[in-house]
Amino acid sequence: MESLTGSDRALRILTYNVHGCRGTDGRLAPGRIIDVIREARPDVIALQELDAGRARSGHVDQAQAIAEALGMAFHFHPALQHVEEQYGDAILSRLPLRLVKAGPLPAPHNRPLLEPRGAVWAAIRFGDVELQVINTHLGLLPQERVMQAEALLGLGWLQHPECRGRPAVLLGDFNAWPRSRAYELMASHLRDAQRSLPGHRPRATFPSRWPMLRIDHVFISGDVVVRAVEVPRARGERLASDHLPLVVDLVIGGPAA
Template sequence: MPRILTYNVHRCLGTDGQLSPSRIADVIAAYEPDVVALQELDVGRLRTGGIDQAHAIAQALGMHVHFHASLKVLEEEYGNAILTHRPSQLMKAEALPGWARKPGLEPRGALWACVQIGGTDVQVINTHLGLRRHERLAQIDALLGPQWLGHPACREPVILVGDLNATPRSRAYRWLTSHLWDAQAQVPLPRPKATFPSRLPMLRIDHAFVSRSVRVLRVETVRTPLARVASDHLPLLVEFQVGQVKGHRPAFAHAQE
C-alpha cells in the first residue's frame, strides 16, 4: 500500500547539534514512503554549509524533488519540498498570506504536486503555517480557497500534509477538518500520535488530512532512536488506499456531505 510521510526536518539540525541531511534521509528510507513532504529545508544557506538540502535528501532516497522557497535572501533559500519516486507534476508553489498587522513575520508558503499512484492522480499539498493564530487562519483561508483546495484541478483524491503549528483544539485545525478528514481520526489509535518535540513528543502539530476517497489504513509517528535525534520533530507516516473517484468537483466539496 502507498505511504506518505510528512517531516519538519529543522534544516537537518539534530537535537544533538549535528547537521546531517544524510541522517534525515536514513530516517525516511527505513519506512520506504512513496511520497515525502518536508518542511524547513535550507538551500544554499551559509548557516548550513551552502548545501541544497532538498536535492541532497532526494538523491539519497532515489527520488525527484519539487521545492518551494518560502524565504529568499540573495542566493539563500528556505522552504518546503515534495519528494517522490512516482511520476509527478508540480501544480502550484506560492507564498501564503501573512497577518497584515504584523508584516515582519516569517514568510510562509505551500506547494501542490500531482503524484501518480497506482494509476490514479493524487493531489498532494505540503505546507508549513505560521506561529501566530491570526496568520494561520489567513493561511488556512487561502488553502481552502479557489487557488488551492477549491481549484478545479484539485479533485479527488487529495492529501494535505505539513507542520500547521496548530493543535487539534485550535480554530485552524477545526476549520480544516470541516473540509477534510484528519488521517489520525480514520484509524483506531490507542492515543493520538504527537510529533513535537522529538525527544519527548507532547504536541500534535504535524498533520495529514485526506479527502473522502482516501482510505487511511495506518498512521504512526516514527519514533526510532535516530528519528528522536535527527530533528526536533518526529515524522508522521500515513499508509493509505485510494478508492473510487467520481466526478471532477474540488475535493473538499465532498468532505462533509
C-alpha cells in the same frame, strides 16, 4: 508498520519537519534525516524547513541532496529567499509527479516582519489514479494560521478546479494543535488521518525527545482511506530533528479524471 506499496492503489506518505537537517544535539547531519526516511520506506514525502544555498548549512541544497540519496524526484518551494539563500518546503516522490502550484500564503498586514509562509502542490500519478498533494508550513500566530488555513481551503488550492472533488492530501507542519481555530477549520472541511483510523490513538510529533504536541498533520479528502498510522520514535528519530515524522498508509479510490 507493514508496507502497503504492493497494492496498485496504496501508498505510504510521510510528513517531516527536518529543522534544516540540524538534530537535537545541535549537529548538522542530513544523513540522519535520510536514514530516518529510508527506514520508513515512503512513496511520497513532504518536508518542511529545508535549506538551499544557505551558509549555515554549508550551501547545500538539502531537498536535492535528500531526493538524490533516496532516488526520488522532487519539487522545492522557497517560502523565504534572500539573495542566493533559500528556505522552504518540498515534495518528493518515487512515483511520477508534476508540479501544479507553489506559492506564498497570506499573513496579517500589520505584522510585516513575520516569516513568510507558503505551500507546494504536486500531482502524484500511479496507474490510473492521480493524488493531489499539498505540503505546507503554517505560521506561529493564531490569526496568521487561520488566514493561511482559509487560503488553503479556498479557490487557489483545495477548491481549485484541478483539486476539488479529487483524492487529495494536505499535510505538513501546521503549528496548530487540535482545538485550535486553524485545526478546527481544517478538520471541518477535511478528515484528519490520525482520527480516521478506527482504534488508533492520535500521537504527538513535537518535540521529538518528549513529544507532547500534535502539530504535524495529514488531512485527506475525496476517495482516500487510511490503513495505518505511525510516528516512529527510535533513537535516530529523536536525534535527527526536533520533530518526529508522521507516516500514513493510504489507499486511493477511483480513477483520475
